[in-house]
Amino acid sequence: MSAPSELPSLPVLDAPTCDAHAHLDMLEDPAGAIANAARAGIALIATVVDLSEDERTFTELDGWLVAARALLDGSGHEGLALPDVCIVVGAHPHNASDFTPAIAARMREAATLPRVSAFGELGLDFHYDSSPRDVQRAAFREQLAIAHELDMPVIVHLREAHDDGLAILLEQGLPPAGCVIHCFTEDAATAARFVEAGCTVSFAGPVTFKKAEAIREAAAITPLGQLLVETDCPFLAPEPYRGRKNEPAFTVLTAVAVAAAKGIPTEEVAAAALENARRLYRRG
Numbered sequence: 001m002s003a004p005s006e007l008p009s010l011p012v013l014d015a016p017t018c019d020a021h022a023h024l025d026m027l028e029d030p031a032g033a034i035a036n037a038a039r040a041g042i043a044l045i046a047t048v049v050d051l052s053e054d055e056r057t058f059t060e061l062d063g064w065l066v067a068a069r070a071l072l073d074g075s076g077h078e079g080l081a082l083p084d085v086c087i088v089v090g091a092h093p094h095n096a097s098d099f100t101p102a103i104a105a106r107m108r109e110a111a112t113l114p115r116v117s118a119f120g121e122l123g124l125d126f127h128y129d130s131s132p133r134d135v136q137r138a139a140f141r142e143q144l145a146i147a148h149e150l151d152m153p154v155i156v157h158l159r160e161a162h163d164d165g166l167a168i169l170l171e172q173g174l175p176p177a178g179c180v181i182h183c184f185t186e187d188a189a190t191a192a193r194f195v196e197a198g199c200t201v202s203f204a205g206p207v208t209f210k211k212a213e214a215i216r217e218a219a220a221i222t223p224l225g226q227l228l229v230e231t232d233c234p235f236l237a238p239e240p241y242r243g244r245k246n247e248p249a250f251t252v253l254t255a256v257a258v259a260a261a262k263g264i265p266t267e268e269v270a271a272a273a274l275e276n277a278r279r280l281y282r283r284g
């Protein structure tokens with residue numbers, strides 16, 4: 001179990017930022033990770049609940065926050081605020097085959113809960129093809145329609161499916177509450193198409209990887225007003241922690257890489273990402 005004292009060394013930012021996409025329920029020690037995030041200057045975490053997989057976040061989050069508070073208080077960080085944690089609900093494209101009317105009903109119901117801020121992650125994954133592509137397209141369309149109806153933003157997962165994904169988004173229209181392309185790993189030309197369509201582009205650990213020049217070029221052209229930073233933890237830990245378990249605190253490394261790509265101070269990226277996340281998720 002990780003504890004706040006085990007937080008690896010990270011750059012200290014002069015401005016707080018967000019982890020716009022995490023899977024706290026997949027971490028070994030969500031409470032320790034929340035405490036570490038507080039120490040790293042993460043003011044907002046959006047955590048994903050896949051309604052066809054595991055809803056324990058709904059019952060366990062309050063306990064994680066209480067335990068994180070105790071960890072901070074017990075380690076001399078009494079004055080440090082916990083991050084705000086909001087919840088994103090939906091059916092991952094891997095689970096599109098399980099996107100039943102009951103899950104759609106559960107999405108609508110969950111949208112009324114105060115901590116639920118967006119629908120996701122929904123979209124298309126033609127790399128793994130865990131569900132048939134036509135089934136993925138149908139589940140994507142249906143979840144987009146519910147987002148339109150309930151005025152919720154969407155967090156979109158696209159893998160090897162950016163042309164199809166953008167076509168569906170343009171055909172149905174972007175939900176006015178917002179549309180985030182999460183864990184963006186494509187090039188600048190692809191980023192430009194999503195930016196032009198009005199999407200927010202969210203960068204994760206891969207923007208820090210040594211051979212990821214194309215992703216850094218995508219970060220360079222993404223306007224600050226349409227940019228987020230995230231971990232997608234426990235996956236895709238940024239350099240220099242690539243290969244180990246990721247956690248929300250590591251978002252600061254992604255913010256540093258995005259800022260370097262843009263040639264601006266890290267604090268500008270950190271602050272813009274937090275402001276964008278708070279607006280999209282309607283927090284604070």
Ligand SMILES: [Zn+2]
Pocket residue numbers: 021022023048121232
């Ligand atoms: Zn994810």
